[in-house]
Amino acid sequence: MSGEFEPKIVGFLCNWCSYAGADKAGTAQSPYPPNVSIVKVMCSGRVDPQFVMAAFDKGADGVIMLACHPGDCHYTEGNLRALGRHRMLLRLLEQLGIEKERCVMDYVSAGESEKFVKVINDTVRAVRELGPFRPFSSHSGK
Amino acid sequence: MRIGVYLCNCGGNIKDKIDAEKVRAGVLGLPGVGYFKAVDFLCSEGGKDFLAGDLKTERPDRVVIAACTPREHENTFMKILASSGINPYLMQMVNVREQIAWVTEDKAMATEKAARLISAALRRVSLHEPLSKREIDVCPDVLVIGAGPAGLKAALSMAESGRRVSIVEKSPVIGGMPVRYEELFPSMECGPCMLEPVLSEVLHGEHSENIELLTLSEAVGVIGSYGNFTVKIKKRPRYIDAEKCIGCAECIGVCPASAENEFNYGMNERKAIYVPFAGALPNIPSIDETVCLRLKGKECSLCLDACPVEGAIRFDEKEQTIERNAGAVIVATGSGLYDCKKIPNLGYGRLSDVYTGAEFERMLSSNGPTEGNIKTSKGKSPKSVAIMHCVGSLDKNHIEYCSGICCQYAFKFNHLLGKKLPGVRIFHFYKELAVPGKEEFELYAHAKGDPNTTFIRYADITDLKVGSKGGKKAILFKKSAKKSDSVSVDMVVLCPAVVPLPDSAKLGGILGSPADRFGFFEELHGRLDASQSKIKGIYLAGACQSPMDIQSAMTQGMAVSGYVLSGLVHGRKLEISPVCAVVDPEKCSGCRVCVSVCPYKAISYDPEKETAAVNDVLCQGCGTCVAACPSGAIKGNHFTTEEIMAEIEGILR
Numbered sequence: 001m002s003g004e005f006e007p008k009i010v011g012f013l014c015n016w017c018s019y020a021g022a023d024k025a026g027t028a029q030s031p032y033p034p035n036v037s038i039v040k041v042m043c044s045g046r047v048d049p050q051f052v053m054a055a056f057d058k059g060a061d062g063v064i065m066l067a068c069h070p071g072d073c074h075y076t077e078g079n080l081r082a083l084g085r086h087r088m089l090l091r092l093l094e095q096l097g098i099e100k101e102r103c104v105m106d107y108v109s110a111g112e113s114e115k116f117v118k119v120i121n122d123t124v125r126a127v128r129e130l131g132p133f134r135p136f137s138s139h140s141g142k
Numbered sequence: 143m144r145i146g147v148y149l150c151n152c153g154g155n156i157k158d159k160i161d162a163e164k165v166r167a168g169v170l171g172l173p174g175v176g177y178f179k180a181v182d183f184l185c186s187e188g189g190k191d192f193l194a195g196d197l198k199t200e201r202p203d204r205v206v207i208a209a210c211t212p213r214e215h216e217n218t219f220m221k222i223l224a225s226s227g228i229n230p231y232l233m234q235m236v237n238v239r240e241q242i243a244w245v246t247e248d249k250a251m252a253t254e255k256a257a258r259l260i261s262a263a264l265r266r267v268s269l270h271e272p273l274s275k276r277e278i279d280v281c282p283d284v285l286v287i288g289a290g291p292a293g294l295k296a297a298l299s300m301a302e303s304g305r306r307v308s309i310v311e312k313s314p315v316i317g318g319m320p321v322r323y324e325e326l327f328p329s330m331e332c333g334p335c336m337l338e339p340v341l342s343e344v345l346h347g348e349h350s351e352n353i354e355l356l357t358l359s360e361a362v363g364v365i366g367s368y369g370n371f372t373v374k375i376k377k378r379p380r381y382i383d384a385e386k387c388i389g390c391a392e393c394i395g396v397c398p399a400s401a402e403n404e405f406n407y408g409m410n411e412r413k414a415i416y417v418p419f420a421g422a423l424p425n426i427p428s429i430d431e432t433v434c435l436r437l438k439g440k441e442c443s444l445c446l447d448a449c450p451v452e453g454a455i456r457f458d459e460k461e462q463t464i465e466r467n468a469g470a471v472i473v474a475t476g477s478g479l480y481d482c483k484k485i486p487n488l489g490y491g492r493l494s495d496v497y498t499g500a501e502f503e504r505m506l507s508s509n510g511p512t513e514g515n516i517k518t519s520k521g522k523s524p525k526s527v528a529i530m531h532c533v534g535s536l537d538k539n540h541i542e543y544c545s546g547i548c549c550q551y552a553f554k555f556n557h558l559l560g561k562k563l564p565g566v567r568i569f570h571f572y573k574e575l576a577v578p579g580k581e582e583f584e585l586y587a588h589a590k591g592d593p594n595t596t597f598i599r600y601a602d603i604t605d606l607k608v609g610s611k612g613g614k615k616a617i618l619f620k621k622s623a624k625k626s627d628s629v630s631v632d633m634v635v636l637c638p639a640v641v642p643l644p645d646s647a648k649l650g651g652i653l654g655s656p657a658d659r660f661g662f663f664e665e666l667h668g669r670l671d672a673s674q675s676k677i678k679g680i681y682l683a684g685a686c687q688s689p690m691d692i693q694s695a696m697t698q699g700m701a702v703s704g705y706v707l708s709g710l711v712h713g714r715k716l717e718i719s720p721v722c723a724v725v726d727p728e729k730c731s732g733c734r735v736c737v738s739v740c741p742y743k744a745i746s747y748d749p750e751k752e753t754a755a756v757n758d759v760l761c762q763g764c765g766t767c768v769a770a771c772p773s774g775a776i777k778g779n780h781f782t783t784e785e786i787m788a789e790i791e792g793i794l795r
């Protein structure tokens with residue numbers, strides 16, 4: 001590593017579309033930075049807001065939630081729940097003084113390996129620019 | 143705890159980017175790790191044999207396999223674990239090929255990431271619980287709702303393979319819509335003749351003893367789930383003993399009471415004791431209690447006196463509620479037509495000689511109200527007819543979609559009009575034309591080439607105004623933005639959009655099967671599983687799911703029988719995946735948030751215990767309820783909060 005700040009990002013990907021989209025980026029051998037570690041869930045609807053908060057608490061500099069496109073969720077509407085929870089998370093993060101760019105939600109289909117790579121690149125770049133995330137404790141009193 | 147870690151080199155695919163020795167150094171010594179082995183091709187026959195043997199020798203408590211994507215070989219490895227006597231859910235895969243080796247340029251970084259994700263998997267797998275599939279007994283019998291082409295085809299193919307099928311049909315007759323059509327597109331086959339073999343197979347074919355036909359019946363309640371439904375059926379009385387009646391129709395002629403014949407859209411009358419149209423099957427009359435004098439309390443026994451069979455007419459029959467058990471329910475209730483009165487400028491219901499396509503079909507039918515003669519309300523043969531396509535269709539003010547069948551029957555009308563009334567002038571008013579398929583173009587080509595046929599395209603249905611002028615219908619239409627023109631015809635036939643039946647929402651409610659945005663029964667997936675509803679074990683066949691022609695309805699009838707025959711097998715138990723949600727009643731506060739978020743109606747609320755419970759037969763394991771539960775009372779098996787948290791910690795160690 002070049003000495004540049006390397007953000008740690010946790011990516012929650014649903015099994016059916018976005019995880020498959022990430023696999024496709026692999027099959028296509030499209031390189032992207034290794035900063036995002038993927039946690040597979042069956043559906044984005046499984047992503048409990050506390051997972052996101054825990055990730056920040058445990059030292060993540062950013063979180064990505066990827067879901068099937070609206071209307072394409074394997075379980076009908078889990079992605080809509082995820083969207084609602086993401087909105088709620090953004091409000092919460094704002095209250096805590098955490099930049100919203102650190103918590104990204106997007107839709108990636110099983111075919112969209114290029115979009116997947118772009119989301120990864122954009123998020124890694126944005127979080128790198130923001131710099132390391134300071135743990136919650138240091139935000140108190142802000 | 144002793145965890146075995148296997149890293150697949152996948153030839154050079156993984157090895158070139160991930161240094162197994164460095165991973166070994168990083169992994170050995172982590173809590174729980176018993177051993178680390180790098181293998182060349184774990185999914186090859188040799189690799190699988192090695193794994194099976196090694197698991198038997200090493201006997202690890204948990205297994206981590208770092209290899210390709212779990213979407214490729216998770217099942218392969220789970221099977222090997224099971225065959226080696228280890229619970230298959232005690233394994234976690236790490237996707238080091240697709241998501242690391244193939245996408246990370248720097249070898250050191252790839253190796254570091256692999257080690258980190260393996261450590262996350264180690265933490266996660268140490269929390270895994272042994273899970274097993276639950277098996278339940280199933281009822282292989284099937285209930286079909288609707289006796290049109292789709293329902294009958296489904297019933298017949300299942301009966302042929304030995305399944306017992308109950309068909310619930312609302313009307314007194316079977317065959318659905320096409321038995322009312324004299325000729326069918328695209329090849330001008332006679333509808334009743336084409337369906338006759340299917341109908342007679344159902345009624346008295348080789349496998350008809352497997353089929354129970356319940357006419358004048360409706361499903362009014364359903365309990366249970368896939369594999370074991372109990373359906374409550376309301377059966378209205380026919381007042382005729384189907385076993386005894388010989389179908390001679392002596393009773394009909396003598397009956398003094400009559401009413402509008404709804405099977406002919408009120409274009410003629412029928413008796414109180416009636417068969418809706420000649421050739422209707424089963425060939426047994428029924429008595430309309432709202433019309434029959436005797437059933438309304440008056441003195442009359444004319445039909446009884448005329449009937450040559452003792453006891454065939456049964457005025458003492460009562461409405462019954464019966465129950466049937468079925469492993470699966472097939473909905474095949476068909477569709478309806480858009481109400482043309484909602485487009486008042488077309489004159490339907492206001493002007494004489496303006497018909498819907500369905501009414502015109504009856505007029506064309508030799509067993510219809512005019513015995514197949516096309517006559518205006520004045521009893522004359524029309525010299526000119528306008529056929530309006532896209533009535534209500536492709537219109538954001540009415541119905542947004544194209545029904546896909548109307549053009550085809552419109553061109554069939556074109557052909558039949560020309561045949562029955564040589565020289566008749568025909569005007570097709572259309573918005574768009576749709577005639578897909580390898581046979582369907584012929585009727586269109588025929589109409590196109592007919593010198594008596596004119597095509598007039600309109601932009602919006604409101605551009606057409608149908609009025610009455612000197613006994614004719616004057617149709618005013620826009621020729622261009624500024625210019626109008628008109629034609630004058632003797633008869634107008636409207637081709638309305640195909641829409642859900644008005645009572646399909648009610649049936650959907652009873653079955654718990656949701657409607658799509660148009661009101662059709664919603665399919666599980668538009669292309670992959672169009673014949674499956676959102677509710678497991680409830681299948682959709684025919685136009686209740688989407689507008690469709692007879693061919694597609696028949697195909698769906700076959701498709702649903704495929705689901706049933708492969709999914710519900712006599713003597714084979716139904717395997718229920720353990721990857722589902724489980725409610726802890728101790729923690730559940732009874733708030734019912736989970737009930738509202740579950741897309742599969744798999745969660746129910748028990749008002750007595752004041753807790754929610756998950757039906758694992760219906761649960762698909764998405765975990766939406768787990769994330770939604772404010773009390774943390776729902777566990778998502780194999781994706782528990784603790785397991786996912788452990789994985790997050792491992793990643794961020």
Ligand code: FES
Nearest residue numbers: 014043068073074
């Ligand atoms: S399965 Fe992808 S968002 Fe639900």
